[in-house]
Amino acid sequence: MRPTIHHESLTQRLADSGMRATPQREVVYSVLLTKRDHPTADEVFARVKGELPTISLATVYNCLETLVQCDLVRAVNFERGPTRYCPNLAPHAHFHDVQTGRTHDVELPPGLLDQVKSVLPAGFDANSVEIIFRGKAATPTS
Amino acid sequence: MRPTIHHESLTQRLADSGMRATPQREVVYSVLLTKRDHPTADEVFARVKGELPTISLATVYNCLETLVQCDLVRAVNFERGPTRYCPNLAPHAHFHDVQTGRTHDVELPPGLLDQVKSVLPAGFDANSVEIIFRGKAATPTS
């Protein structure tokens, strides 16, 4: 089942930015919410085609861009790899597993980002802080 | 004057990795040390041509890659922009000024990176932490 819960908030956010809710935007967003593994645009494209077989890759890029601008999704970059997309709106860092290529969310204790920001010298006004870890993650005992 | 001081350490580092010191590698490195504004490969190319007019862009990419592998230079990425190169070996963060496009080094108090690493859950073993600020930097009173 598609999470209809989010339909309302998506429509609202889009409207706030003067944009329309479309089936393409809804399915792209729903795909991100359903499997939160930080997919690339290509991966989103493949997943969305399950529901909308005629969608184009250009539209997937457009939808992702729109969702990012509405602050419903974060774009995440590792080196020069393809951009990945994350619907987790809580402040968090990313752990890039160099063995598997997988990306993990790392919850941050409240205040940590401010603490990090506090190392900035006078005159530097940051409106975002990004923290990226790179290393090996133990395979969860399954 | 080219900083000859570093010639020795460059040659040594290259030798440690089984590579040779070449005029191209030396000038690329010297260009990075001389103006530490986090130039892109294209910008390095333009600067190096002053001393080695016949160098190719491919060689600049090769040299930069080599310097990064020898741990003499860090590659820095902001979103999907072109990779920038930084010869500052001290642990530091980067501040990306969205107005000017300029990149500033932010020195980090000792222990901060470890403190940030300590938020990682068990099983996550990070061998690098990257911190990127984005915002506006006050123009230094000149």
Next chain:
DNA sequence: GAGATAATTAGAATTATTCCAAGATTTTAC
């Protein structure tokens, strides 16, 4: 100095993304 090894080079290829212009859909105005 000959042969082996490593590095540089020009240009082609690659990859992710953006641009474009045309057509489809939705909204607004009457």
Next chain:
DNA sequence: GTAAAATCTTGGAATAATTCTAATTATCTC
């Protein structure tokens, strides 16, 4: 309700940064 306006989607072309390839040049070993 329809026509015009605005917004979206689409396929394909274009772009930008980087990597690859194969040939040449330079360096090192003997």
